[in-house]
Amino acid sequence: MSEQTAAPICRSAELVDGGLGVRFSFERNGGTLSAFVVRHDGKVYAYENACAHIPVELDYRDGEFFDLSRRYLVCATHGAYYAPETGVCLGGPCAGRRLAVIGVVEHDGAVWLQDPDPILKPLN
Structure with missing residues (x-):
């Protein structure tokens, strides 16, 4: 990823376990995709922001991806819950399916897209 087109998704400190x-959103194959990044058990994970059941955004309020226990990602519309470290649906209408993984890496105090092809475009 060249420094001229690369932009961090966020600062590492913004993601509390x-x-x-x-x-965030990014372009891939001519389209813009909505995505999100969270921290779970000290590691960062990123997924397309689309339920595996019906592709609606998971968060019920901006950035609220975890359930009340803070152990699972949850779809506010369908109640499907996902393992944060794999994106696999553990229960709900899409059990066994998974969220689409977005490759990210954490370094220099920030979280970055790992895939060199997409161009990051943060959501406002």
Whole structure:
């Protein structure tokens, strides 16, 4: 990823374990996709912001991706819940399916897209 086109998704400090996620969008294959990044058990994970059941955004309020226990990602519309470290649906209408993984890496105090092809466009 060249430094001229690269932009961090967020600062590492913005992601608290089990806390609010950060929404972002990026372009891939000519389309813009909505996505999010969260921290779980000290690691960052990113997924397309689309339920595996019907592709609606998961968060019921901006950045609210975890359930009340802070152990699972949850779809506010369908109640499907997902393992944060794999994106696999553990229960709900899409059990066994998974969220689409977005490759990210954490370094230099920030979270970055790992895939060199997409161009990051943060949501406002």
